Every structure is written in C-alpha cells, then in structure tokens.
Amino acid sequence: MGQALGCLQVDQSNVVIREHFGKFSDVLEPGCHCLPWCLGYQVAGGLSLRVQQLDVRCETKTKDNVFVTVVASVQYRAMAEKASDAFYKLTNTREQIQSYVFDVIRASVPKLNLDAVFEQKNEIAKAVEEELEKAMSTYGYEIVQTLIVDIEPDVHVKRAMNEINAAARMRLAANEKAEAEKILQIKKAEGEAESKYLSGLGIARQRQAIVDGLRDSVLAFSENVPGTTAKDVMDMVLVTQYFDTMKEIGASSKSSSVFIPHGPGAVRDVASQIRDGLLQSHSVES
Secondary structure, three states: OOOOOOEEEEOOOEEEEEEEOOEEEEEEOOEEEEOOHHHOEEEEEEEEOOOEEEEEEEEEEOOOOOEEEEEEEEEEEEOHHHHHHHHHOOOOHHHHHHHHHHHHHHHHHHHOOHHHHHHOHHHHHHHHHHHHHHHHHHHOEEEEEEEEEEEEEOHHHHHHHHHHHHHHHHHHHHHHHHHHHHHHHHHHHHHHHHHHHHHHHHHHHHHHHHHHHHHHHHHHHHHHOOOOOHHHHHHHHHHHHHHHHHHHHHHOOOOOOOOOOOOHHHHHHHHHHHHHHHHHHHHHHO
16 A cells, blocks of 8 residues: 555665666665655565574585584675665575585585594684675675584494493593502502501510410419429429310310320320420520
C-alpha cells in the first residue's frame, strides 16, 4: 500500500537499493522515503547490516598425511557505505566466502603436522581472516571475526591418539607405583635392620646380665659355704639351668620334639662340654 502511494519504509539495520529506470540511483537508509514509481523509480532489493555467521567445513591433509576436517566460523556483515558494491558485485556472498576459506585452509594446514595444527589454530584463523578481509572489502563486506571452532581427525587416527595418551598415562602410573613400592621396601628393610640391631643389643645386655649374675652368685656362695670352689658352684648352676630348660620344654605345648640324653651322667657331660668350650675359647684368645 505504501509503495502504491509512492512511500517506502526501511527497517533498522537494513538498507534498500533504489534504481531509476533500471540504473542504480542511491541507497535508502532506515526511515520513510519517497518512491515515485510513476517516474521510473523502483526498489532493486535490500541488504541487512546485521552480523551474519557462516560455518565452513573443510577437509584437508596435514604434513604427516593425516586427513582432518577443519570447521571455521566466519562472522561478516555488509558495510553501509559500500552497500551498492555488496549488492551488485556478488551474486552469492556465502559461496564466495567459503571458497576463500577453503583456499587458505588447504594452503596452511598441509604445512603443519597434526599436533601443530591443534597448537596453531589461532594462526590459521588469523590467516583466513586476513585473506578474507583483503578480498571481501572490495565487494563491500567487512569480516568481523574468524574462528577455528573444531579440528576433527579421522576416527581411526583419533582412536590411536587416545590409545597413545592412555598408554603414556598407564606408564606414568606404573612408574609411580614402582617408586612407591621401592620406598616401602626401603623403609621395611631399614625397619628390619633397626629391629635386628636393637634385638642384638638386647641379647648382648641379657648375656652380660647373666654373666654378672653368675659371677655374683659364685662369689657369694664361696664366701658363705667354706670349702667350696668356683667349679663346684658352676656345676650346681649348670644343673639348675639344665632342669629349668627341661621344665620349659615340657610345659610348652607348641614345642617340637627334642631328643637329648638324660640321666645322672648327662648333667656331668653337659658341664664338661661347656667347660671345655670355655677353655678352648680362652686358649684361642691367648
């Protein structure tokens, strides 16, 4: 109805291209405009000045011969001051942008290994943006931003990369476990060594106490019982120790079978053996 009366409304963030008898006349900005169609004026079309986004999926090959799919998101918009160029110079803006993205990605990615592609995706995005900005500014479009939003290797390559990562982590875990077991073994050995050292000290002190007790007993018995010698006292002490040992063996339910000679002469034999051993040790020391 408005156009029939020669009036036209242009919405915000939009522009309209006006022609006069098929030739470009001017760009109509948001607002109400006079369009005398009877004088040969007409609307050729309109452009949106809003930011638009185009997602481009590009399959290419890396330097180490791995096929990857790179997903790039290009944000662009038409410039109001170059609306006529944006309207007349390009038939399909999205296909044009897609062609430049393909060209830059397929020129950049084959120079890099797969790991480098992931590490340098910002550099790839910057190269795409610079190339698009230089090319599309001629056609009246501004490239707002370009992002590499995803890099998808082949599914078999992705599985292999996950297996390599899992193997590396398992190897690290095994090393940590081995170090922990090593520390436990070292601490256990140190504890056993300390225990044996303390046990040796205890045994040495026990034997020293026995020797001191025997010496005191021999001296006290010799003083209180005239006519006895140290040999008589030692024989009596050995007999007492012998019977105490027999009593402990018989009283213990967990003792293994022990066969020893027992009789009146057995005590004398035990005393003789101990005495001979002591004399031999003294002779060796001298």
